[in-house]
C-alpha cells in the first residue's frame with residue numbers, strides 16, 4: 001500500500017495545508033479517503049490523475065471532509081469520467097441527492113453509486129483486494145474511522161474523533177465493548193490519527209497530543225501500531241509540531257510524525 005496525504009488541514013485556512021484528504025493506493029488502485037476543500041487541486045499536484053478516482057470513502061459529512069466531492073465529480077465529468085462509488089456514514093445518500101437538487105445541471109450526467117456503511121461493517125471496493133472495517137469516532141456528528149488491510153499491510157485512519165475505544169479498537173485493543181470482532185486482530189503498520197490542537201488545549205470531539213498520549217499510555221499493551229502520522233491540524237498547531245511528535249514518539253517503535261500535504265509513504 002502507498003499513502004499520499006493530500007490535505008492535512010481543517011476548515012480554517014493556513015499555509016501549506018488544505019482540508020482533509022488522502023489517497024491509499026492498493027494494487028495500483030487509488031482510493032480517496034475524504035475530499036475537503038483544496039483536495040482536488042492537491043490530486044492534480046500529486047502523482048495521480050483525478051480521473052483515476054473510482055472510489056471515495058468519507059469519514060463524515062463535515063465540509064472540511066467533503067467540500068470538493070462534487071468538484072471532483074464535475075472535473076471527472078468534464079474529462080469523460082462519469083462513474084464513482086462513494087462510501088460514507090448514514091446520511092451520505094441524502095447529502096449527495098440534495099447537492100444534485102441544487103446543481104440541477106449535473107443531474108443525469110453522472111453515475112454515482114452511494115453505499116452507506118456503519119460501525120462494525122467490513123467492505124471492499126469493487127476490484128480491490130482489501131478489507132475495510134468501519135468503527136465510530138467520538139465527534140460532533142456521526143463519524144467513522146477505517147481499518148484498511150491488504151496484502152499483509154494495515155492502515156488505520158481515525159477520521160475526526162477524540163481518542164476512543166472504538167477507533168483504537170481498530171488498532172488491536174482487546175476486550176473493548178462495542179468493538180465487535182475487530183479488537184485483538186493483527187498489528188497496524190500505520191495509524192493516521194487526527195491531532196487538531198496542541199498539548200494542553202481544552203477540547204472535546206477532537207484530539208490533542210496529550211489526550212492521545214494519555215489514552216495510549218493507559219492501553220499501550222493492547223495497542224499494536226508501528227508508526228503514527230498526525231493529520232487534521234488546526235492553525236493553532238503551527239509551531240507545536242515538534243513538541244507533539246516528541247510527546248508521542250515513545251509509544252511507537254516506528255516513530256511518530258506530523259503529516260504534510262503531498263507526503264507519500266510506503267506501507
Ligand SMILES: [Zn+2]
Pocket residue numbers: 060062139160
Ligand atoms: Zn469533523
Ligand SMILES: [Zn+2]
Pocket residue numbers: 010011020062064065160232
Ligand atoms: Zn474535520
